[in-house]
Amino acid sequence: MIRIILAEDQKMVRQGLRMMMETDSEITVIAEVENGKEAVTACENHVCDIIVLDIRMPVMDGLTAAQIIHERWPNRKILMLTTFNDENYAVEALRSGANGYMLKDAEAEDLIRAIRSCLSGGLSLQDQVAAKIMPTLINQQQERSVDPSLTPRELEILQQLGNGKSNKEVADALYLSVGTVKNHISIILDKLELRDRTQLAIYAIRHHIV
Template identity: 30%
Template sequence: MSSEPIRVVLVDDHPLVLDGIRARLEEEAGISVVGEACNGQRALEQAKALEPDVMLMDVSMPVMNGFEATRALREQCPNVRVLILSMHDNREYILQLIQSGASGYILKDVSSEEMVKAIETVHQGGTYFSSGASQTLFSRFDEPATPVQDTGVLTRRELTVLKLLAEGRNNKEIARELDISVRTVETHRQNIKSKLNIQTAAGLVRYAIEHNLVQMS
């Protein structure tokens, strides 16, 4: 893991929110707030100028909202990871943002510690959903999972790894749960990406959702 701090741009149209988040993140030695934006258009400009690692972004904003900005960032600044911070726990919001390219979604009622963990997780290439967002997103998957294993695309173990990835687990956590090495998890992850022709964590989450692989009670 790099010793360089994670470069973050904050995007929200409420100055008090920006001030509060900046003040909290400035306490973290591993995070550097390098810019702020009050709308999606400005966020895109900041991304191009500052080349941050992570954009911590609201959804409801003037000029260009979070959906539009996330799609534009995916196309124009693919190396920038987008973490949504929103008050909305609407399932369609979350799904649309994942489909737009967001790597994570946390609600504004999370603790500052969880916000930091989310930033670190998406920076490392993972996906992160706060508990409230996870319940909203996954609790309605009450139908039997689509039997994609019958297609022969993924092995049973690869399906298990994909399910855990979609739930926001990182490689070390998956390795512990399945009692395999981290290197083996990485191999499975690369095989999954290759077989599905999906190269992003958000894309894998979207695939898992579309095939009802993720179910939470």
């Protein structure tokens, strides 16, 4: 069962989102909260797999909550769900530790697919969000060249991550085991001094590896 904490300040929207997500029999919303502070508290009180956060909420916004949750529970996935198709919000969400960024007008099947993608280690961006965010990432200030310590195999894996692939998808594409892929990702993170696979994906984009 996929256990979700849902943070959304508007009750009717929150109820609608819950109904959409729970059309999948393997998904259950274990807690509904109205702001980011309550989302952090819910993470303390519940064991969950993924936190679905609105961005603009009272008391504490979703970006701040995402950063706190990611730092305290790095293995829990975070999906931002918002009305704002804005590249600055999306970039900030990824920097805060989010594993995906979806719009509230998404179809139920797209939302469920995004949840499953985040849980499998993928980077889930709605198409119209990706269309905005990729040029923003690529056109940011010039980065240093690709770390020369990366091996050809590590660069292949980094390329796959930059394309939003999950560990299993990377393993299938490169004919490796999932365990081997995880080991390579850990080594790449250490070499690049990055904290998670989302930062690896951004690194790959900025350095034109994808």
